[in-house]
Amino acid sequence: MSDNALDVVIVGGGLGGLAAAISCAIAGHRICVLEASRELAEIGAGLQITPNAARLLEAWGLGPDIEAMGAEPTKLTVHRYRDGRILAQESDFDKNMRRKYGAPFVDMHRADLQQLLYKKARSLGIKVRLGSRVSQIERNTFRPQVLLESGERVSAHLVVGADGLWSRCRESMLGRADKPMPTGDLAYRIILEIGQIGDPELREWIANPEVHFWIGPRAHAVGYSMRGGTMYNIVLLCPDNLPSNISRSKGSVDEMMELFSGWDPILTRFLKHVDSVEKWKLMHREEVESWTNPQKNFVLIGDSCHAMLPYLAQGANSSLEDGAVLGRLLSHVQSRAQLPWAITLYESLRKSRSESIVRETFRQRHDFHLEDGELQQQRDDLFLSQLGKPVDCAFPSRWTCPKVQPWLYGYDSNIVADEAVHAHPYRDEQEELVMKEFRPEEQVPSLLQVSAN
Secondary structure (H helix, E strand, C coil): CCCCCEEEEECCCHHHHHCCCCHHHHCCCCEEEECCCCCCCCCCCEECCCHHHHHHHHHHHCCCHHHHEEEEEEECCCCEECCEEEEEECHHHHHHHHHHHHCCCCCHHHHHHHHHHHHHHHCCCEEEEECEEEEEEECCCCCCCCCCEECCCCEEEEEEEHHHCCHHHHHHCCCCCCCCCCCEEEEEEEEHHHHHCCCCHHHHHHHHEEEEEEEEECCEEEEEEECCCEEEEEEEEEEEEEEECCCEEECCCCHHHHHHCCCCEEEEEECCCCCCEEEEEEECCCCCCCCCCCCCCCEEHHHHHCCHHHCCCCCHHHHHHHHHHHHHHHHCCHHHHHHHHHHHHHHHHHHHHHHHHHHHHHHHHHCCCCCCCCHHHHHHHHHHHCCCCCCCCCCCCCCCCCHHHHHHHHCCCHHHHHHHHHHHCCCCCHHHHHHHCCCCCCCCCCCCCCCCC
């Protein structure tokens, strides 16, 4: 390891924290991950790895693993909620993703991906300290310090806050308490094993991976296969009825069935196999002015700074992008004096994109959750006008929209970082004043909304 290597402490051993650890280690720096849990176990169920993140996993040598442990959907279909009528469909979805973006779209269990990242991190010599709960970050120092609840202090050249939605690092950055805010929605998350399903038609749905959406008034559902077509993940998204002080609770199967009574019989047949379920309040964060401290030696990534609704499946993918861009920029850092330059570039590149994606998830929720009526009919007419042919207009489903899909899936973190370094190379300390003015505006391409945002 180079004598110019930085000491980097990453708070949080989730997907974003491990991605940052891997990318920064590949860049030649010394990495320590502090994880509060005593064992590394992701809470959650399925997630969708889109090409913008899959290409990163491939670059880290994990491509064969994610393909073996995941499932590539061959179709993506949007259904009318009540009768299952197909409103939109992209066939050969798996082939199209690889052809257009050079990387796959893979549905996986979240725990599988976390274990892959953890093993990769350990193979790179990254120190992962479990049971290390952080109380605060001393951020206004030349060498920031992480204070653990045990009383221990850990110092570093750079501290990366990757501690998720309920982030202590974010509160340390802001200097105040800052709780997530409810969105008004909650999620029922369900996993079914093919072995527990006797219905031949449902077994065929699981064994032949596809993505299915059912969209309805103030709610929608998504289902997809995982683990090579042996497991099915269903997420039901609907209005939040949890108490304000409860973010996660055991749910009632009867209540869930009542909420989705009268929906497509295929969906409700799946739901009849559910024995127990949990409800998750969907939360979000206000945008903050900066993701870094003035000294540029403390930075936020992932849900700590841009928590995302699941409606575009970009929460995990965007966190992986954060980690990759950070590490790639740090590969160009040859001394501690260059760190503020790299962190300024990181914030400039990632903040605008991530916050644009957050805003787009709210637009997707709006267009999927229209109440039955005139606006819903206009949306469905637009869907049906494109059925069976290549979509050639701004589309209510961003998953196959020719404007939004390339913006999301075509993003290459390494190329973006390298181009930024080329356009704004480090020169000397005075150059940092110029760098502060570098704020590229990355906005989602303008969309012709079916309804007002």
